[in-house]
Amino acid sequence: MAIMTIDGRPYEFTNEKNVLAVIRKAHIDVPTLCYKPELSTFGDCRLCNVEDDRGRMFASCSEEPRDGMVIFTNTERLRKYRKMIIELLLAAHNRDCTTCEESGSCTLQALARRYGVREVRFQNYKEPLPLDFSSPSIVRDPNKCILCGNCVRVCSELQGLGVLGYVNRGSESTISPAFDKQIAETDCVNCGQCRVFCPTAAISIKHNRDDVWSAIADPNVRVVAQVAPAVRVAVGNEFGIKNGKSVMGKLVAAMHRMGFDEVYDTTVSADVTIFEETAEFLNRVQNGGKLPLLTSCCPAWVKFVGDQFPAYTENVSTCRSPQGMLSAMIKDYYKADEKKTVVVSVMPCTAKKMEAIRPNSFTDGVQDTDFVLTTTEICQMIKVSGIDFNRLEKESCDVPFGFGSGGGVIFGVSGGVTEAVIRHLVKDADATTLEKIANSGVRSSKGNEFIREFTVPYNGIDVKICVASGLANARKVMDAVQSGEKEYHLIEVMACRRGCINGGGQPYLDNVTSVDDRTDGIYAADKLSIVKNCDTNPMVTSLYDGMLKDHEKAHHLLHNAFFAAK
Numbered sequence: 001m002a003i004m005t006i007d008g009r010p011y012e013f014t015n016e017k018n019v020l021a022v023i024r025k026a027h028i029d030v031p032t033l034c035y036k037p038e039l040s041t042f043g044d045c046r047l048c049n050v051e052d053d054r055g056r057m058f059a060s061c062s063e064e065p066r067d068g069m070v071i072f073t074n075t076e077r078l079r080k081y082r083k084m085i086i087e088l089l090l091a092a093h094n095r096d097c098t099t100c101e102e103s104g105s106c107t108l109q110a111l112a113r114r115y116g117v118r119e120v121r122f123q124n125y126k127e128p129l130p131l132d133f134s135s136p137s138i139v140r141d142p143n144k145c146i147l148c149g150n151c152v153r154v155c156s157e158l159q160g161l162g163v164l165g166y167v168n169r170g171s172e173s174t175i176s177p178a179f180d181k182q183i184a185e186t187d188c189v190n191c192g193q194c195r196v197f198c199p200t201a202a203i204s205i206k207h208n209r210d211d212v213w214s215a216i217a218d219p220n221v222r223v224v225a226q227v228a229p230a231v232r233v234a235v236g237n238e239f240g241i242k243n244g245k246s247v248m249g250k251l252v253a254a255m256h257r258m259g260f261d262e263v264y265d266t267t268v269s270a271d272v273t274i275f276e277e278t279a280e281f282l283n284r285v286q287n288g289g290k291l292p293l294l295t296s297c298c299p300a301w302v303k304f305v306g307d308q309f310p311a312y313t314e315n316v317s318t319c320r321s322p323q324g325m326l327s328a329m330i331k332d333y334y335k336a337d338e339k340k341t342v343v344v345s346v347m348p349c350t351a352k353k354m355e356a357i358r359p360n361s362f363t364d365g366v367q368d369t370d371f372v373l374t375t376t377e378i379c380q381m382i383k384v385s386g387i388d389f390n391r392l393e394k395e396s397c398d399v400p401f402g403f404g405s406g407g408g409v410i411f412g413v414s415g416g417v418t419e420a421v422i423r424h425l426v427k428d429a430d431a432t433t434l435e436k437i438a439n440s441g442v443r444s445s446k447g448n449e450f451i452r453e454f455t456v457p458y459n460g461i462d463v464k465i466c467v468a469s470g471l472a473n474a475r476k477v478m479d480a481v482q483s484g485e486k487e488y489h490l491i492e493v494m495a496c497r498r499g500c501i502n503g504g505g506q507p508y509l510d511n512v513t514s515v516d517d518r519t520d521g522i523y524a525a526d527k528l529s530i531v532k533n534c535d536t537n538p539m540v541t542s543l544y545d546g547m548l549k550d551h552e553k554a555h556h557l558l559h560n561a562f563f564a565a566k
Helices: 019-025 076-091 107-114 150-158 193-197 209-217 229-233 235-239 248-258 267-287 299-308 310-315 322-333 351-357 375-385 406-412 416-426 431-442 471-483 512-528 538-545 551-558
Strands: 002-006 009-013 049-052 057-059 070-072 138-140 164-167 174-177 203-205 221-227 262-265 340-347 371-374 451-458 461-469 490-494
Touching: 002 019, 009 019, 049 076, 057 076, 076 107, 150 164, 150 193, 150 471, 193 203, 209 221, 209 340, 209 371, 209 375, 221 248, 221 322, 229 235, 229 248, 229 375, 229 406, 229 512, 235 375, 248 262, 248 375, 262 267, 267 322, 267 406, 267 416, 267 538, 299 310, 299 351, 299 471, 310 471, 322 340, 322 351, 322 551, 340 351, 340 375, 351 371, 371 375, 406 416, 406 512, 416 431, 416 451, 416 490, 431 451, 451 471, 461 471, 471 490
Parallel strands: 002 070, 221 262, 221 340, 340 371, 461 490
Antiparallel strands: 002 009, 049 057, 049 070, 138 203, 164 174, 451 461
């Protein structure tokens, strides 16, 4: 235990990696733009500079804490210094703040307001650069880039792709894909993590809000929505509700008021996914099929396999994602109706926008998911509607796709797909068995958050399973499999670390505790579910007795060949 004096008060610290961490532990908000705890330290923006008792200024993010240090975080000199940095950043910035996509959520805007920057004395001599609209998921605006490098590091360090990098030097510096390519011409997987870590609107979500509003306004269109598991524990963030608390009932009520004709729960098709993927897995094991089976719920991961490990494309499960399955079933359910049906999915994921327009996400030439809204987009639409979200009475989802099991809910966290499959294999598990499954290694804990290996005995076979999240971690796993170092029967991967709760379309969380809250919220929703297993979900039973009774039709709606077309 050591002592650091901060603004005249002593604070104890132990193994904090930098002075900034100690300051934040003391509940002092020193501003940063380029520092994120999950990424390597860059130390470029210098907003986190502090002053010691000898008058030396230094970046607190890159300074190792030492016993006996005396520092000040809010001197007049520091305030002037930070204000000047913000003004200089704004001088080279497109300042259309009133119409900016991130207005109200922009870190740079918030800091300008906090430090009282009311005018910018310097002229912007930079030539405007073209925007990149090529991606189905994100929009790049280099005119709003402040060169913090967050997107470069998250793409390289967390996702292992390195799609973005610095180009040119000095005042000519920009961040761009190599050779001035459009983002869609690269190996970008549309995960949206660059957007999550961007402090401005240099990278933002390509929104579909106007398209959805138009569909809702058309009296000849039935607008049907589905809501993914991870959305329910993140929407509340935007309305002052405790992070991680499930607000599914309020969200359904809000969407009904906004004009959605039907609101369904994607956990229903998550349950169907468990049936289909388990059957496919057992068939491969018993009949010598391609192993390991790679899960197919995450479109960014599926694209990653196709781009980076093409030899393993046949290992990817033929099951559509829960979004794809439910959209296909919804379109089939309403196909005889005179009204046109538009399916809108509400997802925590920007890559779902890419998935929706892939040719193999069409059934008989018809696009199944018409529009994808991220969590942040549906929150913006609720605010536009003027609905007092906090005062809404909860409402239930509609039938016949409105009720999923707890196993479907936990699809929102890393390891959830695998845990749901194990529950299905065990069949009617009691509370003790469910607890044993949860403690089998499938759930994350400190030290194994991102790559977990464990073995589950089944019918005389020791099923070797690996669960990974974050594509840089997925690359480690696949490299080990490719080299023969590791051997698995099943590999579950989610592109975003910790799972969909951390998706590219979710409100950003700046600390691990908040991510844990969302994880806890998903597991709490599972605990409150009357039905824990897809086998005992009456809605799923009804589907297999009806729409999915014909095996050929069920396969047509629920499966595809991911790499037959791109």
